[in-house]
Amino acid sequence: MSCPATSAQATLALIPITNPFITNQGSVFADPDGVQTTPKLNSITMNCIAKSAGDTDGDGCSDATENGSDPVQGGDRDWLNPWDFYDVAIAGGLPGKDGVVDLANDYMQVSAHFSPSGGPPYDIQYDRGTWGPGGSWNNTQGPDGVIDLPNDILGVIQQLGHSCA
Ligand SMILES: [Ca+2]
Numbered sequence: 223m224s225c226p227a228t229s230a231q232a233t234l235a236l237i238p239i240t241n242p243f244i245t246n247q248g249s250v251f252a253d254p255d256g257v258q259t260t261p262k263l264n265s266i267t268m269n270c271i272a273k274s275a276g277d278t279d280g281d282g283c284s285d286a287t288e289n290g291s292d293p294v295q296g297g298d299r300d301w302l303n304p305w306d307f308y309d310v311a312i313a314g315g316l317p318g319k320d321g322v323v324d325l326a327n328d329y330m331q332v333s334a335h336f337s338p339s340g341g342p343p344y345d346i347q348y349d350r351g352t353w354g355p356g357g358s359w360n361n362t363q364g365p366d367g368v369i370d371l372p373n374d375i376l377g378v379i380q381q382l383g384h385s386c387a
């Protein structure tokens with residue numbers, strides 16, 4: 223069972239094995255002597271709570287935004303992955319993380335720190351790791367010690383124009 227995107231409530235209940243509609247599929251307790259007893263059946267209420275306006279992973283996109291379907295508007299992302307929005311700070315400068323992945327700030331800063339061997343001008347704040355399971359940009363993992371073409375440069379290019387601002 224999985225929760226829908228919006229808040230919902232569902233009631234789960236054990237069905238006794240004596241129920242005539244479920245041939246021998248219901249709940250029953252059998253003791254070591256083989257004596258079967260129908261257990262006391264209390265229902266369980268499952269509450270599904272809609273993702274909030276909070277930003278659980280702290281990447282600048284709200285949980286609800288990341289749950290959306292349009293990547294350009296910050297969607298198609300993981301609300302528990304802090305690395306899937308390639309908005310970077312600028313060392314000692316403005317605007318820093320501004321909620322937008324753009325050419326002038328984010329791409330330029332990542333490419334300016336291109337370091338396929340991990341030496342200078344490497345800077346961890348521009349580093350992302352592999353694209354994780356499935357090999358898609360929105361599965362980007364944390365820093366891997368190098369700023370290279372396949373993960374970092376192509377990663378930020380994939381997200382140019384994406385905005386959570
Ligand atoms: Ca987030």
Ligand SMILES: [Ca+2]
Binds near residue numbers: 281299300306
């Ligand atoms: Ca995220």
Ligand SMILES: [Ca+2]
Binds near residue numbers: 318319321327
């Ligand atoms: Ca930015």
Ligand SMILES: [Ca+2]
Binds near residue numbers: 349365373374
């Ligand atoms: Ca990297």
